Amino acid sequence: MGRILTVRLSVTTYREEDVFRAWPHVCALAWPGKGEIVQGGWRMNPETFAPPVQAVPVRRGVVELVQSILEESRLGGWDTNLAKRLKTTLDDLEKSAARLEAAL
Numbered sequence: 001m002g003r004i005l006t007v008r009l010s011v012t013t014y015r016e017e018d019v020f021r022a023w024p025h026v027c028a029l030a031w032p033g034k035g036e037i038v039q040g041g042w043r044m045n046p047e048t049f050a051p052p053v054q055a056v057p058v059r060r061g062v063v064e065l066v067q068s069i070l071e072e073s074r075l076g077g078w079d080t081n082l083a084k085r086l087k088t089t090l091d092d093l094e095k096s097a098a099r100l101e102a103a104l
Contacts, residue, residue: 009104013061020044023065030068031060032076066097 013019020027021041028037035044044060058064073083073090 011063011100011104012059013063016060017041019061019065026065026069029076029078030065030072032072063097066093070094070097 020035020043024037024042027035027042027044031044034048035042070090070093072078073086
């Protein structure tokens with residue numbers, strides 16, 4: 001941190017809908033039971049995916065998708081075959097996410 005000037009960077013997804021449209025199956029794995037795959041992408045169910053009253057708005061962009069998919073892979077009770085098939089990919093994803101976080 002600079003003594004006089006501090007520069008902070010962050011990343012956000014401009015349009016969350018683009019994430020839902022680009023990766024519907026990943027969204028379904030990351031946020032199980034909170035939406036459905038439809039023609040043209042993934043549609044969240046606002047009743048089950050709404051933040052609590054007076055809460056900070058919940059972001060559902062690329063960074064949050066990565067965090068959720070990694071968490072679900074560890075704690076979500078995935079099918080053993082699915083977890084085995086995705087292990088290498090998820091390990092790479094976790095390393096990439098850590099590198100991005102360190103760079104910011």
